[in-house]
Amino acid sequence: MLRTHTCGELRIDNASQETVLCGWVQRVRNKGSVLWVDLRDKYGITQLIFEEGETEKSLFEKATKLGREFVIKATGTVVERHSKNDKIPTGDIEIKVTDLEVLNASKTPPFTIENETDGGEDLRMKYRYLDLRRNTVREKLQLRHRMMQQTRAFLDQADFMEVETPVLIKSTPEGARDFIVPSRMNEGQFYALPQSPQTFKQLLMVSGFDKYFQLVKCFRDEDLRADRQPEFTQIDCEMSFVEREDVLGTFEGLVKHLFKSVKGIDIEQIDRMSYADAMRLYGSDKPDTRFDMQFVELNDVAQGKGFNVFDSAELVLGIKAEGCAEYTRKQLDALTDFVRKPQVGAKGLVYVKCNADGSYKSSVDKFYSQEDLAEWATKCNAKPGDLLLVLSGDIDHTRKAMNELRLHMGSELGLRDKNIYKVLWVLDFPLLEWDEDTERYHAMHHPFTSPLAEDFDKLESAPGGVRANAYDMVINGVEVGGGSIRIHDRGLQQQMFKLLGFSDEEAKAQFGFLMDAFEYGAPPHGGIAFGFDRLCSLFGGSDSIRDYIAFPKNNAGRDVMIDSPSAVSNEQLDELAIALKK
Structure with a gap:
């Protein structure tokens, strides 16, 4: 490598040692006869010193021409600082530079690359690659990385297998609006980007995979706000031969593991509450119980x-x-x-x-x-x-x-302390909700959710009173995950589609592959999906998930850095047989 050390690792014990550092110039302080440069990389900041009379004249002059965010390679000796800085780990030492190489010059950045920056959100999103150099932003992505690794470690130890599912799938009418992808080779036909891998993970259970998980990208073309993005990441999981209690116990374990391994917090108790009690006592299906x-x-x-x-x-x-x-x-x-x-x-x-x-x-x-x-x-x-x-x-x-x-x-009253975490399961949601506009029932979760066994007899006589074998996890008033025990019987799934207003033909066209699979020995199964971006923001004490995504979209669903979405050429449209309205 070009360097022998990072800018965050040298200490007083390294005094007199020769070193080579590489990084970005954070700031230059020129006092005439002495010049200091703060050199920054991912790991920290180390001070470089150039002194008239001791530093070679051409080297000193070269150092005076350095600007903010220049990428440099500095060779020198570790020495003890006369004026120590107890605010940084390397504050007891500095590097007496003997050689300096400018690896790349930099224009003056549009905002300061510091924790407290002078850049507004729109400007920082336009130059996101610069914003990512700031410690406060990088620490959020490091938190995301740790949570990702600890999630995989826990689920791997619990015998879950990570399986990738398709990104180009079929559009379905239930749920949020799909992102549609035209097919060049199948003129007039379209893929959809997945809102979740729901049917595929159920098919994996039919395939005998038993325990599946995936850290998966999902897509929803819906109105945006601080805790929504058009593309987001889920911890997606499914298990075979389980009842609700098995799923709740497993994923209580995951959440406790994440709190302990990432934040050093022991979650002693995870309470449970019915949907009916949550609405009666708090007026919300995601109550803040802090x-x-x-x-x-x-x-x-x-x-x-x-x-x-x-x-x-x-x-x-x-x-x-x-x-x-x-x-x-x-x-x-x-x-x-x-x-x-x-x-x-x-x-x-x-x-x-x-x-x-x-x-x-x-x-x-x-x-x-x-x-x-x-x-x-x-x-x-x-x-x-x-x-x-x-x-x-x-x-x-x-x-x-x-x-x-x-x-x-x-x-x-200061009762919503971000350093206190209350985790709650909300259970027994209504299976269906009536829509006045369409005059039909919609699935409160999704059409593959099983009713509670004790409510089966109400499916025909009183469908609005049927409770779902479903569960949401809520932390501090934020829904972070939800799932259910699934329907695994073709007849019950057909009955569910009828309640949702599907004709037999529509159900077969949209979900025939799943109902066919249920006729080949589908095991009882259930699962859950956690909103990973939302979970990260909660662990980090932020209100916005954008802080925990490397390259997020803005509230209009745009990436202002690369200017996307954007128009495509007429030739591409012709290849896809798409004509734009004039």
């Missing part, structure tokens, strides 16, 4: 007192904010403004202050006596000094709005 503030239904104590807003509501819902009775009018008005935001959608907010002297002060004193408000406090298990916040309306809308208010209060 803090309490569970919903309390107040219909029986709040209705029938002449307050029409509550009397006409399907649901009156309260939460308790501990120690917040001293909130000012300004703070309470701010909470009211918050719940009235379009994304929350409540019409107003009722509050009750549980005063230190045992009395109550509310925004509805006109309708409720002290005894009435005391009943509210008792139901909410509130004590003097607490604040009750109450919303009302139809059931779904009120739960959704209260979920937003609860999370807002959790953030305001």
Whole structure:
């Protein structure tokens, strides 16, 4: 190699040693008779020193011409620094340079390559190859690397086999919108990029592979936000001859292993909650359980007192904010403004202050006596000094709005600490959800999810009440993975397709290969897929998955660095028999 050491490994024990370093110039400090250069590589920073009278004149002059991000090779001797820097591991030494070679000059970069940069996100994404030189970005990708290696190590030890599945597959009508790829050799026909390897991993179970996994790229052509990208990575897994408990136990083990090996954290307990309880107590199928503030239904104590807003509501819902009775009018008005935001959608907010002297002060004193408000406090298990916040309306809308208010209060009160991790399984989701626009059922997860055995008899009579043998893993209010026990019987799979509005012909055209496979000895099987990018961002304490992807797309689905997507030539379009609309 061109170098003998990296810029992060030399210490005082290396004093008097000859060394050759290669890297990028972080900064140059020229004091006239002495010139220092901070040389950076992936491993750290080492200071180079050039001194008039001691450094050869031509070498000193050469050093004065160095600029930021020049790539250089420096040969010299390790010496002890007079003014040490305790902020970097190499801060006790510097290199007295005897030879300098410029391997490549650099234009002045458009932003500073430092942890605290002056570059905005759009600029940094345009020059992502420069942004990746920054320690803060590289550390995120190093975290991703460690998680990838530890995932493979755990699953390999558990006898899972990594199998690659096709990237060019068939478009199916269920799920999100597909990315479509035209076929030149089959004019007028198209591949789709996989939203997941779902059917292929099930076919691997039919093939007898028993335990499969893959760190796989998936694609969805959907609206984007901080935790979505058009292409993303899954930890995709499937197991044969298992029941739900086997899958949950295996992947509790994986998550505990990742926390321990990557972050040094022991996850002692992984709780479980039904979908029905999650919606009733938190208004969300991915509740943040780092803090309490569970919903309390107040219909029986709040209705029938002449307050029409509550009397006409399907649901009156309260939460308790501990120690917040001293909130000012300004703070309470701010909470009211918050719940009235379009994304929350409540019409107003009722509050009750549980005063230190045992009395109550509310925004509805006109309708409720002290005894009435005391009943509210008792139901909410509130004590003097607490604040009750109450919303009302139809059931779904009120739960959704209260979920937003609860999370807002959790953030305001510092209860959503990113250094605390609460892991939760949410179980027993509805198998189907009714779509008013299309007037038919859709699969809440996907059409290959098995119903719970005890709900089989409801498939014909009450399909909306059937629960799925499905499970999601939630960490700190973020869904990081989901899966189910699959259907492995052709007859049940056909029945499922009928419930989803498929004719026999449509089901055969789209999924005939899978139903045919079920007739050749398909074992009971189930699995799970984790959103790997999302898992990485959670471990790293970030809100955006883009930070953990080397070359991400922006919110418009564009790669601004390579300017993609882009137009293609008319010749390419002609080869594909595609005519663009004019």
